Amino acid sequence: MKKTLQTLAFTVLSAFLLASCSKNADVPVVQEKKDNADKVMSYIQRLGFSQSDIVDNGDAYIVDGDIRFPKDMVVPDGKASTEQQWTGSKLTAANALNVRIKVDDSMASMMAEINSAIDQWNNIGGDIALHLSIVTGTSYDILIKDTNLGAGICGQGTFPSNGQAGNLIQINKSYIAGNSFAQRQRTITHEIGHNISIMHTNQTGGMQIPGTPVTDALSLMNAGQCNSGATVLSNYDKIAARWLY
Numbered sequence: 001m002k003k004t005l006q007t008l009a010f011t012v013l014s015a016f017l018l019a020s021c022s023k024n025a026d027v028p029v030v031q032e033k034k035d036n037a038d039k040v041m042s043y044i045q046r047l048g049f050s051q052s053d054i055v056d057n058g059d060a061y062i063v064d065g066d067i068r069f070p071k072d073m074v075v076p077d078g079k080a081s082t083e084q085q086w087t088g089s090k091l092t093a094a095n096a097l098n099v100r101i102k103v104d105d106s107m108a109s110m111m112a113e114i115n116s117a118i119d120q121w122n123n124i125g126g127d128i129a130l131h132l133s134i135v136t137g138t139s140y141d142i143l144i145k146d147t148n149l150g151a152g153i154c155g156q157g158t159f160p161s162n163g164q165a166g167n168l169i170q171i172n173k174s175y176i177a178g179n180s181f182a183q184r185q186r187t188i189t190h191e192i193g194h195n196i197s198i199m200h201t202n203q204t205g206g207m208q209i210p211g212t213p214v215t216d217a218l219s220l221m222n223a224g225q226c227n228s229g230a231t232v233l234s235n236y237d238k239i240a241a242r243w244l245y
């Protein structure tokens with residue numbers, strides 16, 4: 001009987017403790033989220049972007065119109081290493097060799113464009129360990145889906161976090177539908193570039209990749225060139241990818 005009472009008391013006490021924990025559980029989680037979002041904001045600013053370049057989009061900060069930095073991303077430690085640009089956050093070697101792309105049903109009609117984009121990144125040649133493929137199962141690294149991003153934005157990529165490729169590419173499908181095949185696949189190739197850490201060649205933010213120039217008119221990673229930019233990776237885009245991977 002005594003034991004039962006003790007057990008009961010313990011159970012009641014535990015229940016009380018659990019209740020009080022869960023009652024306050026929201027507070028630290030919210031604070032943690034805010035702290036991480038602040039870290040992501042200062043990381044973006046360290047990369048050279050001013051506050052006016054950065055748009056708060058709820059769960060992510062959007063930079064240069066088409067680059068998502070999720071507020072829960074893992075901000076890389078250390079300093080900027082040293083001319084195509086990157087973010088200081090890239091895929092681990094193992095992940096770079098196996099970038100699994102899942103195509104949402106909403107993008108099934110642009111499968112040929114997606115395959116063309118993947119081929120560009122897979123056929124850089126030379127000393128590079130990067131391989132992308134399409135998967136259909138529930139495990140994947142990048143999801144490509146159709147999203148209405150409004151006029152002027154062809155697509156949106158996501159920067160890598162914690163050694164993994166950015167997990168989302170949004171394509172403004174109806175907006176680019178009237179573009180040529182080459183330009184539609186350019187948009188997808190460009191956004192994939194963001195998801196594997198490459199920033200905009202023609203912007204000042206980011207870290208310069210050794211061996212690449214400050215400007216490269218032929219770069220597929222130039223910003224603001226939806227439906228007008230390069231449709232194949234430039235020589236320096238390839239040098240950038242080889243340097244990263």
Ligand SMILES: [Zn+2]
Nearest residue numbers: 066067190223
């Ligand atoms: Zn871009």
